[in-house]
Amino acid sequence: MNFRSSWSNVLFLSRLRILARTIRLTEEVFLHPRQYELLTALIKAGKPLDARTLSSILGKKQEDIMRDVEELGSKGLVQTRRVIKYKVVLTDYGRKYLEEGFPEEKLIRVIQSLGGQAIPIRELSARAKEAGLGREEYSASIGRLKKGGVLLIKGGEVSLNTRLLEELVKELGKYRKVLQELEGGVVFNEPQWWFREFRHRKLISVEEVKEILLEPTPLARRLFREGKIHEAEIVSRLTTDLIESGKWRYVKLKSFDLSIDVPVRQLRKKHPYIRFLDRVREILVGMGFQEMKGPHIELSLWNFDVLFVPQYHPSRRSSDVYFAKVPGKVHVDLNLLKRVKEIHTSVLKYTWSEEEALKPVLRTHTTPVSMRTIVNRGGGEYRAFSLDRVFRPDTPDPTHLMEFHQLEGIIVSKNVTFRDLLSFFKDLADALDLGEVRFRPAYFPFTEPSVEGYIKHPELGWIEVFPGGMFRPEVLRGVGLPDEYQVAAWGIGIDRIAMMVLGISDIRELYTNDLEVIERMPVAKEVIK
Structure with a gap:
């Protein structure tokens, strides 16, 4: 079954019409002086030019030439492509x-x-x-x-x-x-x-520079060589002044193709990424999980200390965390504070600071939600997940954002094992039709043993999406879970899986509000079930 949107068909028909129009251009072509000058500059350059360079050659602002570029493109004389370059400066x-x-x-x-x-x-x-x-x-x-x-x-x-x-x-x-x-x-x-x-490490700043490369089409080059492209004053309205003055004899009337249909827009519906997240929720509920919620602003205590992350760990630096200011007094379980302090000082052997633990941060992962759930529910046999936003000061690029989604989950049981965790990853991959999953050992401060699971993206290669492990005894002791219970835990980069399922290679497109990008996005069968 073909799941491509009707918009793809509209684009295909539009290209056929454009091709038909360019075929008619094999005769004489008359261009407005601005467009003639622009096309001549491109042909004489002998290589693709970015819009900024071309506008400089013409002595104009970049925004002033773009309408002419679009019109020349519609006539099949200029082709454009967008590229991203990276300007790197030392900090x-x-x-x-x-x-x-x-x-x-x-x-x-x-x-x-x-x-x-x-x-x-x-x-x-x-x-x-x-x-x-x-x-x-x-x-x-x-x-x-x-x-x-x-x-x-x-x-x-x-x-x-x-x-x-x-x-x-x-x-x-x-x-x-x-x-x-x-x-x-x-x-x-x-x-x-x-x-x-x-x-x-904050050694460099990287600025993405988006450029539009322009070059004449083969048709434009041939017509130019044959002397069939001419400069002329183009008018779109035959006015009384043109008729009375006789100037109509010396201008070229702009032709309009009334056979071209108005672009068709799809009916209003949910963003493909939101539909994908809803589908993931359905899968997990079907596997016996309950959804859990937690605050976006957390104490460092929940975000780091409860998870056995020492206060000197580099992941707690200001370059890796958004620190927040929260008015009012912070309330916290004193017994929890006491247990966490004892574990850090006795096991990691450093001077633990309560002040450091009570600093508010924008959560960097959703694992604090799991910790709060275990504290509230205690021992028992249960499965829970959280699918929500997290925040990290990353520089946006095709695989990183400052705000993104994470899929967190725990399996609490007296009998759960590491093998059960690996089986869960494979079952989720099968449900989302992700193909083969490869595992390799990993290290995380709060799990032991730990694992990373990889799936293969058609453009990006093998990407890590399934990190997890068994919570360490120090973590479980800190949240007061009885010794007879074990917890398998995972925090999945769901955005990367969405890129795989929706067939995109730039994570920023998951959050775009550009209708053309959204309508081009293939909607996988897992999303629309």
Whole structure:
């Protein structure tokens, strides 16, 4: 069955009509002086020109030439295509690290000066501060080195893994070389491999520059060579003045094709993405899940601390979280605070701050909703999910947004296992017709064991959409769940799955209000069931 919208048929018929009109253009073509000048400039350029460059050649503003471009396009003389380029500029952080070195390098030098092995964390923190590392840089460096396996922390002591240290030094050398090439700003035709990491670390700012490339069609080039394109004054109305003065003999009357139908609009209906989300809800309810809701503004306590994320973790930096100001007094369960503090200080061995835990943030994931649900419902056999918005300070690009949806879920039971979680991912993938799912081990602070599931997008390749795992005992103890219960948990990037199902490669199109984009969007059978 073909699920393409009727709008696709309208576009196809319109192209046939345009082709018929361009065939008639094989005779003489008369253009308004502005259009003649524009087309001549394009042909003489010998290569595609962006609209900004062309307007500069013509000595006009870009917006002043676009109507003529559209009209020449409708006549089959000019073709256009839209491209996105990326203007990259170093930030203050980028210039600072280029000059002084990366914080990880500074921290490594401090560790090496202390012998490199079995260094108490408190002593390292004090010496790092003396070396000029701020609290945020220190915390981020600890997190990166630990994640890369260069730093080993055991029993409150830090040691260097010298085997992996050389690889890190080479990687930072590559980063420094890239930063050197970016001085003064550079424009790239496509995203670079280091974009995400550098933006995450605030080393660069990336501005998407949308350009319209223009070039004459083969038909226009042939007619121009044959001398069949002429400059003439084009008028759309035969006025009394033209007739009385006799000027009508020297102008070209603009022709109108009355056979072209008025564009057809579809009947009003829900946005395809909203219909997709409704379908996902139906699937989960059919699998025995209940929907849960939670606030968009959360305390760091629920967003991080309850999930066993230490207060020095890099994911809690201002570059990764939107902090909020909330009037009034914050109310929180004192027993919950006491349990969380005890777990962090006894297991992670650092000075835990209640003030830090009570900072309001825009939630970065929907897992706090699961935590609140477990606190409220306690032990038992139940399944719950949350499908709602989350917020992160990412730079918008084809795969990232500052505000997006996450599908969170938990399975609470005395008998649930990691194998049940993998089976759930496969069942959901089958229900949405996503094809093969591949798994690989992963690391998350609040689950163990952890996993990442990948599906294959036809343009983007294998994309990670199924992260999950079994909540750690420290997490379950913090929310007061009895010891005999286990919890399988997952937080799915539902936007990426929607891109797969709806056949798009730019996440921003999921939220567009452009009717033409929406009407071109194929509506998958899973959405319209």
